[in-house]
Amino acid sequence: MGLCSLWWVLVLAVICGGGGRGSGNVAHGLACNWGSRASHPVPPDIVVKMLKENGFDKVKFFEAEAGPLKALGKSDIEVMVGIPNDMLAGLASGVQAAVNWVSANVSSYISKYGTNIRYVAVGNEPFLKTYKDMFVSTVFPALQNIQAALIKAGLAQKVKVTIPINADVYQTDSGLPSGGNFRTDIHNLMISIIKFLNDNGGPLTINIYPFLSLQADPNFPFEYAFFNNSAQPVVDGSITYTNVLDANFDTLVSALEKNGFGSMPVIVGEVGWPTDGDPNANIANARRFNQGLVNRIISRQGTPKRKTPPDIYIFALLDEDQKSTDPGNFERHWGLFYYDGTLKYPLDMGNGKSLAPAKGVKYLKRQWCVMSPQASLSDPNLAGSIDYACTYADCTSLGYGSSCGRLDVRSNASYAFNMYYQAMDQRQGSCSFNNMSVVTAIDPSQSSCRFEIMIDIGKHETAKSSSSKGTKLNLGMAFIVLLALMISG
Numbered sequence: 001m002g003l004c005s006l007w008w009v010l011v012l013a014v015i016c017g018g019g020g021r022g023s024g025n026v027a028h029g030l031a032c033n034w035g036s037r038a039s040h041p042v043p044p045d046i047v048v049k050m051l052k053e054n055g056f057d058k059v060k061f062f063e064a065e066a067g068p069l070k071a072l073g074k075s076d077i078e079v080m081v082g083i084p085n086d087m088l089a090g091l092a093s094g095v096q097a098a099v100n101w102v103s104a105n106v107s108s109y110i111s112k113y114g115t116n117i118r119y120v121a122v123g124n125e126p127f128l129k130t131y132k133d134m135f136v137s138t139v140f141p142a143l144q145n146i147q148a149a150l151i152k153a154g155l156a157q158k159v160k161v162t163i164p165i166n167a168d169v170y171q172t173d174s175g176l177p178s179g180g181n182f183r184t185d186i187h188n189l190m191i192s193i194i195k196f197l198n199d200n201g202g203p204l205t206i207n208i209y210p211f212l213s214l215q216a217d218p219n220f221p222f223e224y225a226f227f228n229n230s231a232q233p234v235v236d237g238s239i240t241y242t243n244v245l246d247a248n249f250d251t252l253v254s255a256l257e258k259n260g261f262g263s264m265p266v267i268v269g270e271v272g273w274p275t276d277g278d279p280n281a282n283i284a285n286a287r288r289f290n291q292g293l294v295n296r297i298i299s300r301q302g303t304p305k306r307k308t309p310p311d312i313y314i315f316a317l318l319d320e321d322q323k324s325t326d327p328g329n330f331e332r333h334w335g336l337f338y339y340d341g342t343l344k345y346p347l348d349m350g351n352g353k354s355l356a357p358a359k360g361v362k363y364l365k366r367q368w369c370v371m372s373p374q375a376s377l378s379d380p381n382l383a384g385s386i387d388y389a390c391t392y393a394d395c396t397s398l399g400y401g402s403s404c405g406r407l408d409v410r411s412n413a414s415y416a417f418n419m420y421y422q423a424m425d426q427r428q429g430s431c432s433f434n435n436m437s438v439v440t441a442i443d444p445s446q447s448s449c450r451f452e453i454m455i456d457i458g459k460h461e462t463a464k465s466s467s468s469k470g471t472k473l474n475l476g477m478a479f480i481v482l483l484a485l486m487i488s489g
Helices: 003-016 044-053 066-071 085-092 095-113 139-152 184-199 210-216 244-258 283-298 382-392 409-423 457-488
Strands: 030-033 056-060 078-083 117-122 160-162 164-166 170-172 180-182 204-207 234-236 239-241 266-271 312-314 348-350 368-371 437-440
Touching: 030 283, 044 056, 044 066, 056 312, 066 095, 078 085, 078 095, 085 095, 085 139, 095 117, 095 139, 117 139, 139 160, 139 184, 170 244, 180 184, 180 244, 204 244, 210 244, 239 244, 244 266, 283 312, 283 348, 368 409, 382 409
Parallel strands: 030 056, 030 312, 056 078, 078 117, 117 160, 164 204, 204 266, 266 312
Antiparallel strands: 170 180, 234 239, 368 437
16 A cells, blocks of 8 residues: 555544544435424434434434534435515515525535435425415415525425325315315415426425314214224215325325326325323323334325325424423423433334433432422412423423323422423523422422433533634644654655
């Protein structure tokens, strides 16, 4: 081996020894939503490793997040970057606003970090009836301007636009999938959007929630939400449906066919089942639903009207303790994993692999804030203290039918106090509730009710800084080796 070859080997060995991520082997087909509404998020580099270990090769964001988008660089994981609804008006106002957004949130991550951005999701369910037409006039112009900006940036062949829509944009008068068509109030707009997406090679993205179907209708057949073929079948001509996901998806397919877009590509952007915050949101139901969903994905099972399976993004990867609870307390508990990347329940991911938790997460000290044994349940400050704690921390697990819904009054107060204490990073004075609380090293968790200890964000930031210094040191060593070889040569 020549001297030049030798020093290049040494340089590469030193650089690669600095802890960089390998490309790894990614099992194709699994996709998920990675949300950001968490007070103590798992560090992005740990999440990316977890994604790869579990065979996820696609990930979707609701907005551009710098940390995760950088961490995904050179991972080969396909990325869908979202644009929140509150940005639509600005992006609809002119192409330059869209150019600026694409430059900052797409081009820069592709060119600087090698992030594999493949889609831009313009808005999220902008036609929900509950929005009362708030975004009807802005979403299509914003979509057009983002497409123009991608063309200007030279990215339109690689990065496609889409709009994630809710299933309420279509309906069926017959109650059967074959009767599907778009809502009359937005029919013409939907056809214009679909034609634009089709002309530019972009898919339509649909969010389907069997759990919400069950929530919305007390007469909804429970088994029809799952994939065990145990529900009373719905017969639609020559097709038989045994689950609402297939029926809902094919209602959209029928709507597309009726309007001349029968071959329009469709992505399922969100589908999943929560584990807490509601009597139907529990570990058993979530495991049953998501195992059935994963089985469909890995076996590449389509629907009766479309045998080729769509890409399906599981909602969601991790719990998010700062999501809005307007739809219900369950909104903070959609994750396959708890907020910290620990397992909620086992899942068979195919090929003999089980769902694997996050590795390397650092926590605050193992201590909890609980109601003092000496404190009285009749203390007039108790109710106000619980209310204060739950105003600034996540107490959704205390609700009726939830994992902590059967605690006694003292344990209920302890849960609220601890959630506040952890949300405040166990800071001095954060376990002071009118002399009714005390810090303990004994885990107060009970049965299904977890008393959390939060991620120590400070430790991860320190570790990241040290890692960065280590990388610089390794690069320095590489140049020293190179210099020594050149001198000796």
